[in-house]
Amino acid sequence: MEERQAVKSHKLVINNRKTSMLTGVLDVLAFDLNEILLETEQGMLMVKGTDMHVNRLNLEKGEVDLSGNIDSVAYSEIHSVGKRSEGFLNKLFR
């Protein structure tokens, strides 16, 4: 656990709104064609768009590759969702 905490690096790259590469991803909490919710080293991250796909997912390395039509990405400070995930999501991102 301690080695894990030492590397708190998170990077987000978006190319031409079409592809995205992320590092420092702890978990993928939910995804569908329009929304992808990730837990990162820097908080929760919601990616919104259309026709979105998770092309590569390697949580051991903390890496995720997405593609689709990306409209927005938004961070929130909360680091863990807990049990009330649906109400939580609605409160946070609507």
Place this chain on the structure above:
Amino acid sequence: MEERQAVKSHKLVINNRKTSMLTGVLDVLAFDLNEILLETEQGMLMVKGTDMHVNRLNLEKGEVDLSGNIDSVAYSEIHSVGKRSEGFLNKLFR
């Protein structure tokens, strides 16, 4: 104009929510500590956060470097603001 259109590449990188590098930037339309509005090759881009600064701006190369506490980035399809900029901003991003 034709050479310009050929290179429609736009890239956005965010490191640890603190720094951001952008390419394919056509113009910086507005910025203050909390919001930076850019025109990119892929549409308008609104960056929101706190304590934000434009550290480097080279429109000849289309490059912009930002720093601050980045909360979100959101694209819109509209490519030019025109004259009704204030009403336009409110409609788009609120």
